[in-house]
Amino acid sequence: MTTITENDKYVLNAIFNPNYPLDFDKEPLSSDLTDSKDDKQSLEIKKLEEEGVRLAEQNRLDEAIEHFSQAILLNPQNPSAYNNRAQAYQLQNKTEEAMADLTKSIDLCSSENRHQKTLSLALTQRGILNRVLDNEKASLEDFTQAAEFGSAFAKQQVLLSNPYAAACNQMLSKMMKELSHTS
Template identity: 45%
Template sequence: MASAHDRAVLQAIFNPTTPFGDIPGLNQEEELTDDDSGFDIELLSQVKELEMRGVSAAEAGDLQAALQLFSQAIQILPQRSSAYNNRAQALRLQGDTAGALQDLDRAITLSGTTGRTVCQALVQRGLLRRLICQNDEAREDFEKAAALGSEFARQQAVALNPYAALCNKMLTDVINKLRNPEVSEML
């Protein structure tokens, strides 16, 4: 098995535009899960079933049914964040950005700082904030989600960081000159 240093070197070789030592998933030892231990088991089971049906309805294009199912789940366990996150996705698909942002804010507040739902909600909110040109706030959300292990969020945070983009561009230019010294002499 390769050491962390070996993986960092390989990352730099095969992905020269990422910062050195930035190894996706290195610090994430297990998949994120939500702590549902504080909820009644029967109610939790009922809510999870409603959410699964809501996701299926949304995937089938029936956003109204999905919204109703997610709202039912929220009524049963209003302190559980997952249904807010899922309803936000359906609201976004319906074009209700403000409603989606409200649900994402609620999901993030309820989730705290760890878990799968907060990671997903931060990524979703970051994307919506980019859509409405709130790039600084979007970058903050992506950075938080990246710290939880989201590779996509890490890429978005880097893309929104002008200093990182400039450094990555300069590093890429240097590596390209080292790989092709004849081409750089002609320029």
């Protein structure tokens, strides 16, 4: 089996998380399956998820969802597969299905500390989805939680939701632009 390089991880992150910064907290995406008791099953799940990501990259979303669903059948307690399937559902504009999978992923992650990265991603993704659905309060709650887990993008969204901070950020950006033009 081929190992995914850091560059591959950044490309996958950019595809599945187009609204996130490219260096999403400068941490590599990690698998939540690394300490699974059944290594053979864990490898099969990882293979299904990687194939699902590959299919999604090719815009073969129904097939990608099928792969993520198979991974979920093998281990219904795997939050990563729910998060990945939610991303594919979002690409198909299936908001209800995406929201259900994100909530399931978050619920599964919340019970164990080892899924912190997936929890941060799922909360951020659900925050974006809540914003699209004009549910600003829920969006801010998700972004706030994701920020607590270290998501730089979520921190930025929380900051921008504060009108005073947003105004301050605009003024600072303007000053930095002006300074760069005078140098």
